[in-house]
Amino acid sequence: MNAPALRLALADDQALVRSGIRALLAGFPQLEVILEAGDGDELLAALAGTSVDVVLSDIRMPGLDGFGLVRALRARGDATPVVLLTTFDEDDLPLRAAEAGAQGFLLKDASPEDLYEAITRVAAGDTLLAPVPTDPVRARYAYRDTSAPTDTFSERQVAILRLLAGGYSNKEIARAVHLSEGTVKNYVSEILDKLGTRDRTRAVLKAITLRII
Structure with a gap:
């Protein structure tokens, strides 16, 4: 019997980026995006009524950004693993992600396999505090x-x-x-x-x- 698919929530203020990530994840039957939002506040509200296995969130969004989303989740006792995504390869971002309470950090130019690895590993309890090295x-x-x-x-x-x-x-x-x-x-x-x-x-x-x- 196959294990149920991991349920994912996705937040990114760019609709095209969200659809692109969703399309990448569609190639993995073990993953299923069940919630989407255009900012941290919207996703935070959605997560209040629906549980997921992993949250994927852009770091830089208007309103509540990725760091703020993680802090808000942790403040209300929600320990759902979070992988923060960004196009900006800045030295301090992985450390800031860890300090906010995220379990993972990944650059958006990572391969689909790297994204899959990050999601499944944080779902299993691992912590990826620096980007997964690409091939x-x-x-x-x-x-x-x-x-x-x-x-x-x-x-x-x-x-x-x-x-x-x-x-x-x-x-x-x-x-x-x-x-x-x-x-x-x-x-x-x-x-x-x-x-x-x-x-x-x-x-x-x-x-x-x-x-x-």
């Missing part, structure tokens, strides 16, 4: 050492790896994941050990190559 990015930054890690990675370690990939410092990561800076430093050391790499840059490149992130 061209993986090819460009392929790391020569493809030996397997010495151990598996916890959800927390993968989340920290994604923030490392975004170039964030231990202090910034600690603020985003609500841990002490010392604890983050310990996590980073464990990550380097498992990957057999000497520094953060090599760790990120190898993690991308091995599709850990």
Whole structure:
């Protein structure tokens, strides 16, 4: 028996963008868009009466933007996973998304497969705090050492790896994941050990190559 499709809500102030995303998602029978809205306020109202598995929201919208939508959902006790989408590749956006309470962040030029991966992973409880690397990015930054890690990675370690990939410092990561800076430093050391790499840059490149992130 097939699992029921994941129920999605979509917010974007551009109707053409919404229809484009909906068309992409239509290629995956495991996903179903059941709510659409042109801004955060409209979607917030709709979600008060309908439950979904994942919310997809543009970051920049008139009125209540994506960050505000996530904060409003969390303030009323709604823990539905949110993936924030944007066309703007700005350094601070993934960190701001994490601080607002979003589980995922993705650039709109990501492939349909990357979007599907992001949706299904946050629905399963994962946190994607930096954009999912696309295949061209993986090819460009392929790391020569493809030996397997010495151990598996916890959800927390993968989340920290994604923030490392975004170039964030231990202090910034600690603020985003609500841990002490010392604890983050310990996590980073464990990550380097498992990957057999000497520094953060090599760790990120190898993690991308091995599709850990």
